[in-house]
Amino acid sequence: MLMETFYAFIIGSLVVLALNRFPRIAAVVAIAVSLLPLFALIYWAPLVGLTLPSYLSLLRFETEISYALGPGTILLQITPLGWFFLFLLATTFPLVLLFASSFVRDNAGGFYASMLLTMLGSFGVLLARDMLTFFIFWEIMSWSILALVLRGHDRRAIVSYLAFGSLSAMLLLFGFMILYYKTGTFLFGEMALEATPLTLAGISMIVAGFAVKGALMPLHVWAPHVYSRSEEPFVAFLSGGLSKLGYFGMILFMYGVATVPFFATWGTFRGVPYFGYALAVIGAFTAFAGTVLAIMQDDLRKLLAYSSIGQLGYVAIGIGIGTPLALTGALFQALNHTFFKAVLFLAAGAVYYRTGRWKISELGGLGYKMPFTFLAALFAIFALASIPITSGFAAKWLLYEAAIEQGFLFVTPIMLIAGVGAFLYAYKILYGVFLGEPRHDVREAPLSQLVAMWILVLPLVVFLVFPGWVLDITSPILQEYGMQPVAHTPYVITTNLAAYNTIAVILALIGTLFLALILYKWKPQKVVPHEDNYLAGEPPENYEYISMHAASNYYEPFEDVFGGIFRKGAERGWEIVLAGAEFLSNGARRIYTGLTEDYSIYILLFFLVLVGWWLLW
Amino acid sequence: MVIEIIEKILLLSGMVALGFIIGMFFNGFARKVTARIHNRVGPPIYQGYLDVFKLFAKKTNISHGWIFDLAALFSVAGIALAFLFLPVAGISLLSTEGDLFLILYLLAIPALGFALGAGASGNPNAAVGIMRALMLMLAYELPLVMVIVAMMVHYNTTSLATLVQMQSNFKWALFVPQFFIGAIIVDMALQGMLMEKPFDIAIAPHEIASGPMVEFGGKHLGALMLYKMMAIVVETTLFVDLFLGGGVVLSVEQYGWIAYLVNFLVWFALITFVFFLALLINAVFPRFRIEQALKFYWKYDALAALLLLIWVYAGVSI
Numbered sequence: 001m002l003m004e005t006f007y008a009f010i011i012g013s014l015v016v017l018a019l020n021r022f023p024r025i026a027a028v029v030a031i032a033v034s035l036l037p038l039f040a041l042i043y044w045a046p047l048v049g050l051t052l053p054s055y056l057s058l059l060r061f062e063t064e065i066s067y068a069l070g071p072g073t074i075l076l077q078i079t080p081l082g083w084f085f086l087f088l089l090a091t092t093f094p095l096v097l098l099f100a101s102s103f104v105r106d107n108a109g110g111f112y113a114s115m116l117l118t119m120l121g122s123f124g125v126l127l128a129r130d131m132l133t134f135f136i137f138w139e140i141m142s143w144s145i146l147a148l149v150l151r152g153h154d155r156r157a158i159v160s161y162l163a164f165g166s167l168s169a170m171l172l173l174f175g176f177m178i179l180y181y182k183t184g185t186f187l188f189g190e191m192a193l194e195a196t197p198l199t200l201a202g203i204s205m206i207v208a209g210f211a212v213k214g215a216l217m218p219l220h221v222w223a224p225h226v227y228s229r230s231e232e233p234f235v236a237f238l239s240g241g242l243s244k245l246g247y248f249g250m251i252l253f254m255y256g257v258a259t260v261p262f263f264a265t266w267g268t269f270r271g272v273p274y275f276g277y278a279l280a281v282i283g284a285f286t287a288f289a290g291t292v293l294a295i296m297q298d299d300l301r302k303l304l305a306y307s308s309i310g311q312l313g314y315v316a317i318g319i320g321i322g323t324p325l326a327l328t329g330a331l332f333q334a335l336n337h338t339f340f341k342a343v344l345f346l347a348a349g350a351v352y353y354r355t356g357r358w359k360i361s362e363l364g365g366l367g368y369k370m371p372f373t374f375l376a377a378l379f380a381i382f383a384l385a386s387i388p389i390t391s392g393f394a395a396k397w398l399l400y401e402a403a404i405e406q407g408f409l410f411v412t413p414i415m416l417i418a419g420v421g422a423f424l425y426a427y428k429i430l431y432g433v434f435l436g437e438p439r440h441d442v443r444e445a446p447l448s449q450l451v452a453m454w455i456l457v458l459p460l461v462v463f464l465v466f467p468g469w470v471l472d473i474t475s476p477i478l479q480e481y482g483m484q485p486v487a488h489t490p491y492v493i494t495t496n497l498a499a500y501n502t503i504a505v506i507l508a509l510i511g512t513l514f515l516a517l518i519l520y521k522w523k524p525q526k527v528v529p530h531e532d533n534y535l536a537g538e539p540p541e542n543y544e545y546i547s548m549h550a551a552s553n554y555y556e557p558f559e560d561v562f563g564g565i566f567r568k569g570a571e572r573g574w575e576i577v578l579a580g581a582e583f584l585s586n587g588a589r590r591i592y593t594g595l596t597e598d599y600s601i602y603i604l605l606f607f608l609v610l611v612g613w614w615l616l617w
Numbered sequence: 618m619v620i621e622i623i624e625k626i627l628l629l630s631g632m633v634a635l636g637f638i639i640g641m642f643f644n645g646f647a648r649k650v651t652a653r654i655h656n657r658v659g660p661p662i663y664q665g666y667l668d669v670f671k672l673f674a675k676k677t678n679i680s681h682g683w684i685f686d687l688a689a690l691f692s693v694a695g696i697a698l699a700f701l702f703l704p705v706a707g708i709s710l711l712s713t714e715g716d717l718f719l720i721l722y723l724l725a726i727p728a729l730g731f732a733l734g735a736g737a738s739g740n741p742n743a744a745v746g747i748m749r750a751l752m753l754m755l756a757y758e759l760p761l762v763m764v765i766v767a768m769m770v771h772y773n774t775t776s777l778a779t780l781v782q783m784q785s786n787f788k789w790a791l792f793v794p795q796f797f798i799g800a801i802i803v804d805m806a807l808q809g810m811l812m813e814k815p816f817d818i819a820i821a822p823h824e825i826a827s828g829p830m831v832e833f834g835g836k837h838l839g840a841l842m843l844y845k846m847m848a849i850v851v852e853t854t855l856f857v858d859l860f861l862g863g864g865v866v867l868s869v870e871q872y873g874w875i876a877y878l879v880n881f882l883v884w885f886a887l888i889t890f891v892f893f894l895a896l897l898i899n900a901v902f903p904r905f906r907i908e909q910a911l912k913f914y915w916k917y918d919a920l921a922a923l924l925l926l927i928w929v930y931a932g933v934s935i
Binding site for chain 2: 365367368374382385386387388389393396397400401404407409410412413416417419420421423424426427430431435436437438497498499500501504505508509511512513515516517519520522523524525526527528549550551554555557558560561
């Protein structure tokens with residue numbers, strides 16, 4: 001059924017394109033097709049040690065396939081790592097399409113067709129057994145993302161995505177060619193890398209190529225533009241699902257193809273290879289700078305985009321440190337990020353759907369108007385800020401433990417302070433959009449949008465109680481790379497340094513909440529409207545014209561301190577690179593004067609050089 | 618088994634009650650000390666109890682809706698939760714079930730819950746106050762986490778209970794030269810954590826009408842006062858656990874129940890002393906502006922913490 005899945009995706013995308021004029025039917029077809037990877041996921045569950053009831057696996061999927069396509073062969077195989085990332089993508093994808101069924105209005109067929117193609121590409125990337133298959137599917141995914149970015153009609157987004165997308169493709173292609181040149185095989189399983197500078201350069205290029213997709217600084221420039229100018233269901237999938245493929249590739253090439261001893265030949269720092277350490281430092285910088293930039297945004301989508309960049313920085317830190325604890329933390333953080341960021345982008349979409357506004361300073365007081373959207377977003381924000389009442393904390397905790405275990409004195413404080421910074425922008429979303437003065441008379445979001453958001457909240461709650469279940473499915477990945485899994489039971493994670501018992505936290509919280517509730521319910525209360533509040537002795541005379549919502553320039557003192565350093569820093573850097581490239585190209589252009597005599601002199605010079613070489617050698 | 622669970626629940630509720638009682642005492646104590654420094658008579662030392670009971674006994678309680686009510690619930694529940702995860706006088710209630718990172722993040726539950734309710738009140742003063750409180754948090758957390766990370770790497774543990782154990786027999790972290798400096802840095806951060814002057818920017822009664830608390834009255838204000846009072850106990854206990862051995866002077870194995878009593882008294886004396894220091898600074902300083910606080914912490918305090926990190930880095934090899 002594996003090849004048939006790919007055909008189903010291709011045929012499905014053609015069908016939805018044909019159904020362009022009937023968006024509802026197109027949505028149904030797209031969702032039906034999008035469930036296929038989910039069935040594959042369920043069928044392959046025994047691979048990671050899960051036993052699911054057999055009635056769930058309706059369709060059978062091969063675990064390994066080689067399929068002749070023209071002159072080449074497509075080699076596919078499911079691995080525990082692929083399964084883990086497929087879990088993130090396949091669960092998010094149908095829900096995102098469900099959300100889109102009420103959100104996307106114009107040219108819906110084109111939207112669903114491109115979305116199906118991105119999922120087709122991702123599915124292939126996750127299953128690829130060799131570099132060629134990987135690259136083909138990677139490009140299918142990248143180009144269908146471009147089709148979706150084009151729908152935003154924003155020049156900056158399109159150009160930056162194209163530029164960085166092709167940079168990424170070039171880096172990957174060069175890296176793959178170097179690896180092929182040195183090993184003589186495309187297959188991941190058969191590559192035995194020698195520790196030479198050339199292979200290290202190849203691996204570095206590949207990792208840099210993936211860093212573009214994962215939006216690591218300074219290669220993140222495309223992300224804020226694309227995230228803030230495309231449709232929300234797509235952005236939710238891009239940030240939640242597709243950006244993880246970059247980190248999938250990083251883990252695959254750093255720990256599957258190359259290994260820790262490979263990197264360790266160039267020396268280690270506190271037990272971590274320099275290469276990994278550099279990645280961890282870049283990740284920490286990304287986490288911090290992404291957070292600072294997110295605090296300064298007023299556009300809801302830009303805020304979420306920078307927050308996404310910052311949170312994915314943590315994943316890079318985990319991959320860089322590369323101990324079992326750190327890798328588990330990175331995978332867990334990737335999982336959490338998938339769900340909470342998808343919920344947040346969808347909630348932003350729902351808010352836009354009802355109010356038609358993106359600016360935080362123009363929104364406000366929606367918490368009472370859209371309570372279910374608010375609650376879903378609140379859970380996601382708790383996970384984002386890693387408050388220990390969602391699963392968000394377990395991932396960060398694993399990463400902190402991993403960093404302390406290796407004695408990282410300078411990376412850990414940056415990680416921690418970026419975590420505190422997350423509270424700031426989290427509260428900006430909460431206050432600016434959902435709390436404060438009610439300014440829009442709107443209804444709750446449509447049912448399809450609510451269902452999509454709330455199903456995505458579920459994993460955050462489940463893995464809060466049982467973080468061990470995530471560790472269960474990451475353990476086979478670590479075993480495959482010859483590492484010891486992290487010691488755990490369903491609700492206790494134990495490291496060399498400390499233990500974390502989620503049940504104790506939850507039961508204690510329930511207990512203290514109960515105490516607080518008794519205190520609180522002691523006396524009755526009266527609810528009064530928002531207009532009736534204390535204004536420091538200065539009641540405004542004509543209330544209707546004065547905004548009581550203090551959300552514009554919310555963190556102004558913060559911007560006074562940090563604005564100068566961080567705002568547009570990366571883009572200015574790239575502009576300098578661009579100016580340099582332009583200068584060099586202009587210099588090169590001078591060679592082409594268009595005069596015949598100049599060209600004849602060039603030919604003569606070339607000939608003389610050749611002859612001279614021949615004579616001297 | 619059942620009796621054990623009931624025992625545990627009773628012990629934990631007793632600790633929470635004790636925390637609230639000490640917190641309310643601290644409120645009156647603070648007002649008395651400040652008054653004496655200002656050469657006033659001041660309210661009686663049990664004023665904190667009177668205030669809280671009065672507020673909870675009010676007949677009319679004004680709310681702005683269910684999100685507003687979350688503040689009262691989450692601030693009280695969250696701070697009690699954080700207290701349970703701290704080792705108090707060497708007794709590890711739940712502190713073996715989590716570690717310092719967990720405590721740092723648990724401290725965010727009451728803060729965010731409080732912020733949620735304050736934001737829901739729809740008063741601009743509250744929003745400005747929360748903005749200042751969050752920025753202050755960002756400011757003081759940097760030096761704080763730098764010192765804490767240095768201690769974690771030095772002692773090779775992240776568990777606070779283990780840290781307290783390692784400091785028994787008066788091997789306090791305060792007597793290690795690096796962490797003597799660390800204690801000074803964290804004490805400065807503690808001043809911001811306790812929101813005492815010069816860092817009472819978020820409350821600033823004369824500028825923004827008590828900031829976040831402006832809309833709260835009756836039982837809501839009572840709950841928030843409980844939270845603020847308990848927060849004093851939690852934060853000073855955190856300091857005492859980190860640097861002063863958690864107040865453990867006698868070993869329980871050797872002296873039995875007398876050890877518990879003495880340890881409790883020592884712990885109480887130590888947190889009172891730490892709070893007293895903060896009050897002395899509070900009584901004589903004017904207020905910073907928020908960006909001045911940010912610059913103070915990130916320039917001077919964090920720079921000192923950076924030097925500390927380099928010191929510890931030179932001393933530790935893994």
